Amino acid sequence: MSAEIARLEGRDADAMRLYEQAIRSAREHSFVQNEGLAHEVAARFYAARDFDTIAHAYLREARRCYLRWGAYGKVRQLEQLYPHLRDAPVPASPTATIGAPVEQLDVGTVLKAAQAVSGEIVLGKLIETLLRIAVEHAGAGRGLLILFQGDEPQIAAEATTGRGQVEVTLRQTAVSAGLPETVLHTVIQTRQSVILDDALAQNPFSADEYICQKHARSVLCLPLVKQAKLIGVLYLENNLASHVFTPARISVLELLASQATISLENARLYNDLQEREARIRRLVDSNIVGIVIWDVQGRIIEANQAFLDIIGYVREDLVSGRLRWRELTPAEWREADEQALAELEAAGTVQPREKEYFRKDGSRVPVLVARAIFEWNRDEGVAFVLDLTERKHVEGALRDAQANLAHVVRVTTLGELAASIAHEVNQPLAAVVANAEACLRWLDRGMPDLDAARRSLGWIIDDGNRASEVLRRVRALANKTEIEKVPLDVNEIIREVTTLMQRELISHRVSLQTEFAPALPMILGDRVQLQQVIINLVMNGAEAMQSVTDRPRELVIRSRQEGAHQVLVSVTDCGVGIPAENVGRLFNAFFTTKSSGMGMGLSICRSIMEAHGGRLWATANVPQGATFQFTLPVNADIPP
Ligand code: ADP
Numbered sequence: 001m002s003a004e005i006a007r008l009e010g011r012d013a014d015a016m017r018l019y020e021q022a023i024r025s026a027r028e029h030s031f032v033q034n035e036g037l038a039h040e041v042a043a044r045f046y047a048a049r050d051f052d053t054i055a056h057a058y059l060r061e062a063r064r065c066y067l068r069w070g071a072y073g074k075v076r077q078l079e080q081l082y083p084h085l086r087d088a089p090v091p092a093s094p095t096a097t098i099g100a101p102v103e104q105l106d107v108g109t110v111l112k113a114a115q116a117v118s119g120e121i122v123l124g125k126l127i128e129t130l131l132r133i134a135v136e137h138a139g140a141g142r143g144l145l146i147l148f149q150g151d152e153p154q155i156a157a158e159a160t161t162g163r164g165q166v167e168v169t170l171r172q173t174a175v176s177a178g179l180p181e182t183v184l185h186t187v188i189q190t191r192q193s194v195i196l197d198d199a200l201a202q203n204p205f206s207a208d209e210y211i212c213q214k215h216a217r218s219v220l221c222l223p224l225v226k227q228a229k230l231i232g233v234l235y236l237e238n239n240l241a242s243h244v245f246t247p248a249r250i251s252v253l254e255l256l257a258s259q260a261t262i263s264l265e266n267a268r269l270y271n272d273l274q275e276r277e278a279r280i281r282r283l284v285d286s287n288i289v290g291i292v293i294w295d296v297q298g299r300i301i302e303a304n305q306a307f308l309d310i311i312g313y314v315r316e317d318l319v320s321g322r323l324r325w326r327e328l329t330p331a332e333w334r335e336a337d338e339q340a341l342a343e344l345e346a347a348g349t350v351q352p353r354e355k356e357y358f359r360k361d362g363s364r365v366p367v368l369v370a371r372a373i374f375e376w377n378r379d380e381g382v383a384f385v386l387d388l389t390e391r392k393h394v395e396g397a398l399r400d401a402q403a404n405l406a407h408v409v410r411v412t413t414l415g416e417l418a419a420s421i422a423h424e425v426n427q428p429l430a431a432v433v434a435n436a437e438a439c440l441r442w443l444d445r446g447m448p449d450l451d452a453a454r455r456s457l458g459w460i461i462d463d464g465n466r467a468s469e470v471l472r473r474v475r476a477l478a479n480k481t482e483i484e485k486v487p488l489d490v491n492e493i494i495r496e497v498t499t500l501m502q503r504e505l506i507s508h509r510v511s512l513q514t515e516f517a518p519a520l521p522m523i524l525g526d527r528v529q530l531q532q533v534i535i536n537l538v539m540n541g542a543e544a545m546q547s548v549t550d551r552p553r554e555l556v557i558r559s560r561q562e563g564a565h566q567v568l569v570s571v572t573d574c575g576v577g578i579p580a581e582n583v584g585r586l587f588n589a590f591f592t593t594k595s596s597g598m599g600m601g602l603s604i605c606r607s608i609m610e611a612h613g614g615r616l617w618a619t620a621n622v623p624q625g626a627t628f629q630f631t632l633p634v635n636a637d638i639p640p
Helices: 002-008 012-028 032-048 052-069 072-081 083-087 107-118 123-138 181-190 209-214 247-285 305-311 315-319 331-347 389-444 450-478 490-507 527-544 601-611
Strands: 142-149 152-162 165-174 194-196 218-226 229-238 290-295 300-303 353-358 364-375 380-387 486-488 511-515 523-525 554-562 566-572 615-620 626-633
Touching (some): 032 052, 052 072, 052 247, 218 247, 300 315, 305 353, 305 380, 364 389, 389 450, 389 601, 450 490, 490 511, 527 601, 527 626
Parallel strands (some): 511 554
Antiparallel strands (some): 142 229, 152 165, 554 566
């Protein structure tokens, strides 16, 4: 400005000095555009005063500066105004590999580089090639390719030159300390290249730690942008020389970068595709499920091993094109198949359904076509197929088992019922017979004892009634009618039973003792059923003492209150006792150790107890005999 003012004021000598000062200062601080401008106006100053040679020298310098700056429009303008400038040689940089102005770019080099880059589809190789070419052609000492992992810039590769060779290492590391971060962030933010001709000189990035420490001289940071999206950043540096990255080289690099950006995206897509395919492959090969690709014409185009295993074919059958799904489908499934196909074509997918395939050996295999997807554009579909053989087998087995179980249950309930009737009625019948025989004996006497005969007949009637009562109860049980529960005094029931059993006990030579708790609370129960339980326990006790000859055959029935809510009855004998191995089985239906035993008594007793909300169990006595006892819940509503 001062020079121009001096010119306008006619101070020519001042103007000359000030032009030179401006040029020097601009050069010192790397303001190439100012340097160019100063040269240009100085040239105009000298031309106006007819100093042609000097003017020409200044113009040449102006053109050189504009060229370096990349102001090609300005270069063209100067060349039009001053055609002789065109012949001016462009000074080469000290390490130039491409020393041509933009109009004279080495097309061959660019093409070769672009081809090398676009020829790589494998991401790793592409990164390596790209960085190598960039470093070689730019004359950089070191280069980094930075790619984005999401929003995070990461160093994907580093190239270093040494002994005339470029060494590239792929890596995946965070951007830190490897480059001037302020430069990188400016490029990321502005998406514009940053070029430092001489990083040591004063510039906006002078304070950057990296630049200070590493004494970087030439620095170039180039954004790789595709359709407004920043894909990566190319960073090049040369710590030995300044002004390495000339506009011509930058032009080449920019061309290369735009090609590389496309290739990088493609390679990345290809990489993703490969990974996805590998994942799908793993799924297909894992053979968890049969996968089959088919077409509407009926061909099976591809299938995994699991599917081939299901239908019993081998891969050669598939490759030969012999496998056709329509033929593999038994006739009765074909209509359903066609329906499913129509649905699939209409909706793109179809509900899972069961069907059958013919296996290679002609047998059939039940399958579930779990899911089918249709691809319109190719008239093809994919289906996932599960082998149902095992499940069908299990289902069949389950059905058989259920049928068997039902049968067994029917048979056992019938048998149980019959056995129970027989058992319960047998006792009164035996008593009836015994009493009838006794009655006959009283009558057959020379002097018939009519009173005794009458007594016997009375007992016969009692026994007969007991038997019919038992039958009534069994019938009620069979009809599933509820048992009749009434308030009962347990001591009274025991007393009734002992009266009923007196004769049996006498004939077994058993002496019976009773020890009753004086005031037992009432319980709710069915009189006849509870009598049956006690009769059973007493009879079992008597039978257990049948073989006892060395001691009195004593049977004790006790009753007492157990806590606040239970009444306990125990029947203790001094018979053969219970061997340990039988303790767990006594209450099983049909378990008996007696030659004429039925093994039903205890099992019925236990069900009766359970129906009364009570519990029945057995313990072995020391030194001999057994105790059977049961508890019954007290009826809280009834006062004792
Ligand atoms: P059963 O009397 O027809 O054998 P139970 O169900 O009444 O049928 O008895 C099953 C088995 O329990 C008897 O065969 C016997 O082995 C055993 N048992 C029952 N009561 C006693 C007892 N008081 N002492 C020893 N064993 C007994």
